[in-house]
Amino acid sequence: MPLSSSDYVVLLGTKGGPAIRPGSTMPTSSLLCLDGQLAVIDCGLGVTRALCDQNIALPSLSAIFITHLHSDHYLELGPLLHTAWTAGLSAPVNIWGPKGLDLYWSGFLTSMQADIDLRIADEGRPDLRDLIRVNAIDAGDVTMLGPTAVTAMQVDHPPLIDCFALSFRGSRHHVVFSGDTAYHPGLADFARGADLLVHEAMLMPALAALVARVGNGDDRLMRHLRRSHTTADDAARIAQAADVGALALHHLIPSDDPEYGSADWAAATAPFWSGPLHIGTDGLRIDL
Numbered sequence: 001m002p003l004s005s006s007d008y009v010v011l012l013g014t015k016g017g018p019a020i021r022p023g024s025t026m027p028t029s030s031l032l033c034l035d036g037q038l039a040v041i042d043c044g045l046g047v048t049r050a051l052c053d054q055n056i057a058l059p060s061l062s063a064i065f066i067t068h069l070h071s072d073h074y075l076e077l078g079p080l081l082h083t084a085w086t087a088g089l090s091a092p093v094n095i096w097g098p099k100g101l102d103l104y105w106s107g108f109l110t111s112m113q114a115d116i117d118l119r120i121a122d123e124g125r126p127d128l129r130d131l132i133r134v135n136a137i138d139a140g141d142v143t144m145l146g147p148t149a150v151t152a153m154q155v156d157h158p159p160l161i162d163c164f165a166l167s168f169r170g171s172r173h174h175v176v177f178s179g180d181t182a183y184h185p186g187l188a189d190f191a192r193g194a195d196l197l198v199h200e201a202m203l204m205p206a207l208a209a210l211v212a213r214v215g216n217g218d219d220r221l222m223r224h225l226r227r228s229h230t231t232a233d234d235a236a237r238i239a240q241a242a243d244v245g246a247l248a249l250h251h252l253i254p255s256d257d258p259e260y261g262s263a264d265w266a267a268a269t270a271p272f273w274s275g276p277l278h279i280g281t282d283g284l285r286i287d288l
Contacts, residue, residue, distance in 0.1 A: 012050035014280035016253035024256035027072035034170035043077040058084035066097030067179035068163035078108030098162035155181035188241035200251035236273035246276035
């Protein structure tokens with residue numbers, strides 16, 4: 001990816017959950033720049049367009065991280081890479097994610113085999129299958145992106161097991177992404193002293209209306225939300241305990257209910273967090 005002299009995070013898509021409706025925000029994806037190294041974190045629906053909107057040349061992609069295997073975090077991984085390839089991708093791309101992500105990638109390649117083979121033969125492109133490397137991650141050290149050390153912590157997002165928070169510690173700044181998780185006090189140690197904690201967040205009073213809008217589930221959806229995600233006030237508790245420089249609320253549940261807005265998110269965090277607060281909106285850039 002192209003080098004940059006500034007460190008920043010862009011919340012590309014900020015909606016928790018896979019569904020979109022007219023006027024809604026887009027599912028989860030983020031862009032991180034530390035020490036001139038760019039990385040994409042999660043690839044929910046809309047990530048390709050969102051990267052272009054940030055003036056990122058898709059053929060410059062080199063590092064992608066997937067926090068867990070829920071569709072709102074990796075549905076568009078294959079289309080993103082295929083589109084980058086059609087736009088001129090010729091250098092290797094490394095993907096890091098939970099065990100099983102390689103099955104998604106091989107299935108995507110199978111589904112697009114006719115097109116890939118045709119474009120290689122008819123347009124002289126390099127073989128997309130040779131450019132992509134999928135790496136399984138576990139808790140602990142993950143990789144180095146230039147001078148930036150990437151580490152992972154397993155979090156609590158049942159019924160999935162392999163779900164990870166990610167820490168990116170560069171020479172100038174430290175950013176932590178919670179991934180999807182229930183309230184996990186151990187994240188405070190993992191994020192200790194970070195310049196920015198990007199944490200998922202949920203508004204409890206809005207959940208009943210959200211479940212009703214979905215329309216094709218039952219009470220198990222509500223049980224999943226309650227046991228698998230973090231309320232905004234608990235995200236604020238983590239930020240306070242970790243003594244981070246700023247808190248960004250991401251993967252908002254809900255993000256598209258007109259009855260709830262930024263004032264509600266701020267009010268939920270206020271009892272526990274008085275530092276800088278960024279309430280996720282699609283395309284929000286946070287300079288470090």
